[in-house]
Every structure is written in structure tokens, then in C-alpha cells.
């Protein structure tokens with residue numbers, strides 16, 4: 001029986017593209033927002049949720065991290081990295097006059113990825129945040145009487161019958177986005193592709209604020225020669241100045257040294273939660 005894969009929709013988002021590539025034979029279900037998609041995996045409506053986590057230019061998608069930590073503690077069972085190309089799309093009737101658009105709609109990350117283009121070619125034009133790039137393309141399609149544009153990909157242009165009037169408008173060419181695959185429990189992700197590596201994501205909260213606290217945490221990884229590929233702090237939302245750390249450790253948690261590091265951190269009074277140990281794929 002096919003698995004149900006939920007993704008940030010509507011059809012033709014970058015998330016959808018990643019899902020089509022990775023899960024070509026499964027049932028794919030779009031959700032309007034990242035929380036809706038994560039909730040659906042938590043309540044069993046779908047088997048896996050695929051949501052954006054981090055962009056090479058704009059950084060983390062905070063809603064994904066925060067929702068996972070504070071609302072629905074699912075497990076990360078895979079990571080998919082894909083290249084991202086952003087284009088400017090308008091209704092075909094507006095293709096000649098795109099420079100006169102009154103507003104540009106897109107996901108906030110996509111708008112930020114294109115700030116140089118917007119600032120030079122569409123200076124002063126209002127930008128409007130949407131839940132995804134293809135939601136913006138759909139909105140432009142559904143409102144032909146408005147002189148507006150969307151930033152989205154080619155699939156969205158095709159799906160919603162829009163014209164691509166400027167290609168590759170993202171500022172930095174090495175534009176990649178990471179998506180995570182979430183599941184109710186730790187499990188092996190059935191994948192036809194070969195992973196390029198394995199990774200474990202840890203969430204660490206320190207017992208109190210004292211000199212060298214973070215240094216001690218990092219030392220537990222350093223002397224075991226466990227390589228960290230990312231460290232990020234997010235507010236605990238319990239008051240200003242209180243943070244937790246998200247740390248990506250290269251390799252599987254099955255490696256004995258990772259368990260040793262966890263025990264050492266717990267002995268120091270840290271609270272440690274593993275968000276997942278999983279394979280990483282890129283296309």
C-alpha cells in the first residue's frame with residue numbers, strides 16, 4: 001500500500017518538487033500551511049510530512065522549528081536538499097507591462113532571496129507575504145484584474161498559466177533549500193535514492209546561565225571528534241534571554257560516541273532531546 005506524503009502546498013511549491021522527486025510513487029497531499037502539514041502527520045492523516053527547514057541564503061524557516069519543538073514533537077526521518085531557482089511570473093495579459101506591477105507576492109524567503117532584483121528593477125513596489133511561492137502564483141492566476149506578480153518556480157508558472165517575465169532573479173546563485181521528512185516515530189525512510197550522509201539533530205537546554213556553559217556542551221562533542229554541521233539557538237518562549245540549542249551532529253546516533261556525549265551532557269544537568277537520526281539526500 002502506498003504511503004501518504006503531506007507537503008506544503010498548493011501544487012508546484014518547491015516542497016512539492018522535492019516530494020515528486022523523492023516519493024514519485026506515493027500519494028501526495030498538499031496542505032496550505034506548515035503547521036497544517038505537521039498536524040496531519042501527528043494525527044495520522046498522512047504518514048510523512050515534508051516541510052522546508054532551511055534555505056542557503058535566508059537561513060532557517062522558524063515556523064518549522066518552532067512548531068516541531070513547541071507543538072508537535074515528531075521525529076525527523078530524512079533530509080532532502082534541492083536547488084532553488086526563482087522567477088518573476090505575471091498573468092500572460094500583463095507580460096509586456098510587468099514593470100508596472102503594483103505588488104509582488106511570494107513566500108517571505110523567496111522575497112528575501114530576490115531583494116536585489118526587487119530593489120533595482122521594481123524599486124518601491126509593495127511586497128506581500130504568502131504561505132508559499134505557488135500560493136502566490138495561484139493568487140495571481142485567480143486575480144487577473146490586478147496588476148500583480150508572483151515569485152515562484154517554472155512548475156508554478158505552468159500549473160497556474162502564468163508567463164515567466166524574468167528568470168533566475170535570486171540574488172545568490174548557489175541557492176539551495178533543505179526540507180525535512182517528519183514521521184510519528186523514529187523509522188527507516190523507504191528511499192530509492194542513495195543518501196550522501198547521515199545526521200543526528202539534538203535539542204539541548206542548559207540548566208542555567210553560567211560562564212562557559214556552551215563551551216562545556218561543545219567540548220562533549222569536540223573531544224569525541226563528533227563533527228557538528230549546524231548550531232542554532234531559538235528562544236524558549238518562556239522569557240527574554242532563554243534559549244535552547246539545536247545541534248546537527250554528523251553520523252548516526254547508533255555510533256557509540258554519540259550516546260556517550262548525551263550521557264555527559266545529562267551529567268552536566270543539560271536536558272537533551274534527539275529530534276531524529278536520519279539519512280540526507282540531495283538532488
Ligand SMILES: O=C(O)C(=O)Cc1ccccc1
Nearest residue numbers: 013014015107109132133177
Ligand atoms: O513556497 C514554497 O514553494 C516552498 O516550498 C517553501 C520555500 C520557499 C522559498 C524557497 C524554498 C522553499
